[in-house]
Amino acid sequence: MSISCHQLVVQIGKKKILKSVSFSATRGTFIGLIGPNGSGKSTWLKALGGLLSYQSGTIRIQNKKISSYSANQLAKMIGYVPQDTTIGFDFRVRDIVMMGRHAHIPRFGFGRFTDYERVNEAMERTAITHLSEQSVTSLSGGQRQMVFIAKALAQDPSILLLDEPTSALDLHRQLQVLELVRELVDEGMIAIAALHDLNMAARFCDRLVLLKNGEVQAAGEPKAVLTKKRLQESYHVETAIRHDELIHAQTVTALKYQPPEQEIINERKNGVG
Numbered sequence: 001m002s003i004s005c006h007q008l009v010v011q012i013g014k015k016k017i018l019k020s021v022s023f024s025a026t027r028g029t030f031i032g033l034i035g036p037n038g039s040g041k042s043t044w045l046k047a048l049g050g051l052l053s054y055q056s057g058t059i060r061i062q063n064k065k066i067s068s069y070s071a072n073q074l075a076k077m078i079g080y081v082p083q084d085t086t087i088g089f090d091f092r093v094r095d096i097v098m099m100g101r102h103a104h105i106p107r108f109g110f111g112r113f114t115d116y117e118r119v120n121e122a123m124e125r126t127a128i129t130h131l132s133e134q135s136v137t138s139l140s141g142g143q144r145q146m147v148f149i150a151k152a153l154a155q156d157p158s159i160l161l162l163d164e165p166t167s168a169l170d171l172h173r174q175l176q177v178l179e180l181v182r183e184l185v186d187e188g189m190i191a192i193a194a195l196h197d198l199n200m201a202a203r204f205c206d207r208l209v210l211l212k213n214g215e216v217q218a219a220g221e222p223k224a225v226l227t228k229k230r231l232q233e234s235y236h237v238e239t240a241i242r243h244d245e246l247i248h249a250q251t252v253t254a255l256k257y258q259p260p261e262q263e264i265i266n267e268r269k270n271g272v273g
């Protein structure tokens with residue numbers, strides 16, 4: 001399995017949201033999309049999932065243009081977990097997870113034994129089996145997020161797109177989700193997740209793509225992307241970056257917000273530019 005994106009441009013109305021962004025990933029890779037609010041992470045994930053049209057550039061899955069696949073074919077290959085998991089209908093958790101099997105069940109057909117088995121497996125892996133008969137409207141935001149991850153897993157995808165999958169989760173659930181995604185990736189899946197927590201991103205991802213204003217500022221191994229200079233330029237925050245021996249990853253400590261004007265003054269003082 002492979003997915004690639006070449007010079008992708010997404011424009012909504014008059015605004016260019018993604019300005020010629022590229023990347024590629026093969027099986028067994030976990031990519032973290034990082035960057036400030038509004039930098040284009042969700043938009044990119046939606047375009048990769050075939051949920052948003054783009055103006056130019058290409059997205060290829062298995063070296064074939066995404067437009068050459070039917071919605072059903074895409075649903076069998078790509079699982080997408082949205083940022084907003086609010087749901088107005090009174091569905092049982094099991095029924096929501098079963099919706100992930102939609103593409104696998106023939107039209108006017110019924111779920112087969114394997115469909116129910118996949119649903120049970122997905123609920124087990126996300127530790128929500130005990131909630132299976134409850135209504136989703138009765139769940140907490142974090143529990144709902146796990147239900148939507150289970151729904152995406154039930155699709156049996158080779159590519160998993162996750163939009164801030166840990167944002168509503170407590171520390172235990174954050175680890176649970178990222179450890180699960182890491183496990184799935186080690187089994188061969190491609191995962192691409194928008195993440196705000198840079199420490200979690202550094203710890204669990206193979207590669208990071210840093211976005212700013214719809215452009216890729218840096219891409220590569222976490223160590224290469226998470227530098228003081230890049231984080232200053234993207235987030236306007238002064239940071240301390242250290243290597244944590246315990247988790248074998250970079251850790252980022254945010255020290256101080258430095259508005260862009262202050263950066264210019266400092267650069268002038270230091271004789272840069």
Ligand SMILES: Nc1ncnc2c1ncn2[C@@H]1O[C@H](COP(=O)(O)OP(=O)(O)OP(=O)(O)O)[C@@H](O)[C@H]1O
Binds near residue numbers: 015038039043194
């Ligand atoms: N449907 C839309 N119509 C107009 N502008 C949009 C639309 N969707 C997104 N945008 C704009 O595109 C830019 C990128 O938004 P996007 O949600 O992709 O960023 P993000 O990096 O995921 O942000 P966050 O971290 O806050 O979730 C923002 O300026 C946003 O206002």
